[in-house]
Amino acid sequence: MKYTISEDRSRMLFFLLVLLIAIGQTGSTSKRPPAGSESRPVGLMRHPSTHPPSFSDFDESKTTRKIVVRIGNRSDTFSLDDLQALPKITVTDYEAIGVKKGPLGKNTWTGASLKDVLLCVDSSLTDISNASKLIFVTSSDGWLAVIKWPELFGSLQRGEALYNIKGCNECHGINGEGTAPQGKLVAPALAGKEWNFDLVHDITRKGKQVHGGINPYREAQLTEMELRAILTWLQNPAARVPLGEDQMDLSESVALLAYLKNGKPMTGRDGLIQLIMEMDQYTSRYSHWVELIEVK
Numbered sequence: 016m017k018y019t020i021s022e023d024r025s026r027m028l029f030f031l032l033v034l035l036i037a038i039g040q041t042g043s044t045s046k047r048p049p050a051g052s053e054s055r056p057v058g059l060m061r062h063p064s065t066h067p068p069s070f071s072d073f074d075e076s077k078t079t080r081k082i083v084v085r086i087g088n089r090s091d092t093f094s095l096d097d098l099q100a101l102p103k104i105t106v107t108d109y110e111a112i113g114v115k116k117g118p119l120g121k122n123t124w125t126g127a128s129l130k131d132v133l134l135c136v137d138s139s140l141t142d143i144s145n146a147s148k149l150i151f152v153t154s155s156d157g158w159l160a161v162i163k164w165p166e167l168f169g170s171l172q173r174g175e176a177l178y179n180i181k182g183c184n185e186c187h188g189i190n191g192e193g194t195a196p197q198g199k200l201v202a203p204a205l206a207g208k209e210w211n212f213d214l215v216h217d218i219t220r221k222g223k224q225v226h227g228g229i230n231p232y233r234e235a236q237l238t239e240m241e242l243r244a245i246l247t248w249l250q251n252p253a254a255r256v257p258l259g260e261d262q263m264d265l266s267e268s269v270a271l272l273a274y275l276k277n278g279k280p281m282t283g284r285d286g287l288i289q290l291i292m293e294m295d296q297y298t299s300r301y302s303h304w305v306e307l308i309e310v311k
Contacts, residue, residue, distance in 0.1 A: 078283030079306040086137040086310040101127040111298045114229045124291045126273035153307040160300035166265050174248025176263040182297025190252045200227050210246045269293040
């Protein structure tokens with residue numbers, strides 16, 4: 016039998032077919048927002064037991080071309096041009112050591128002194144009344160480096176300075192308070208205890224499984240005398256040592272906001288603006304993509 020479809024029904028079927036095609040195209044269309052409208056991913060706030068990010072995870076949104084500096088109620092913003100206008104400082108053949116990756120290779124870094132940048136915002140920061148303050152340097156990926164005021168403007172007890180220089184602060188906190196980051200190994204508190212030297216010496220020399228996966232510290236990287244100084248300070252980090260007694264003067268050591276690497280401008284992947292702590296032998300404060308500095 017031959018069936019005849021009415022004109023109205025044909026028109027209805029046609030519109031239904033168009034509607035189904037439109038729905039199918041909408042379902043297959045990417046929901047990605049227009050270029051430039053994406054929100055910047057927020058990196059996890061760096062915990063002392065995490066490690067510097069891999070460049071394999073790099074995306075252009077991490078790139079920073081300016082730094083905001085806040086000191087109390089004062090604030091200023093420094094562009095790359097502003098940093099380049101300040102006196103140039105160079106740190107030659109600097110090689111940081113990753114506690115798991117090992118030496119990262121020697122490079123020559125050029126940039127502006129962190130001290131100069133801070134003093135542009137508040138020239139009174141050199142006053143000894145600020146001695147208890149901390150400088151927080153945050154990168155666009157959430158990596159956080161903490162610097163004590165005496166590391167830029169004065170001196171620290173030898174053991175306290177070495178504790179930072181040797182990278183102990185990366186896992187155990189800035190004053191040996193210990194850390195317990197989610198999903199990471201717990202780094203025990205070290206402060207306020209009398210540690211058995213032979214036990215700690217054995218742990219640091221063996222490394223790996225007995226030291227949270229960290230590479231062994233050889234004598235060239237951590238001498239017995241340096242380890243004893245660190246353990247002495249850890250017994251009572253809050254104790255005040257008379258000025259000049261077992262102190263390490265750090266005022267001439269450079270903290271650099273680098274924008275040149277081996278004489279060439281850095282790309283976004285390289286870091287663009289990078290914190291280099293000349294005194295540090297390890298990567299605990301080796302920070303790429305610096306964008307915020309706060310003094311508290």
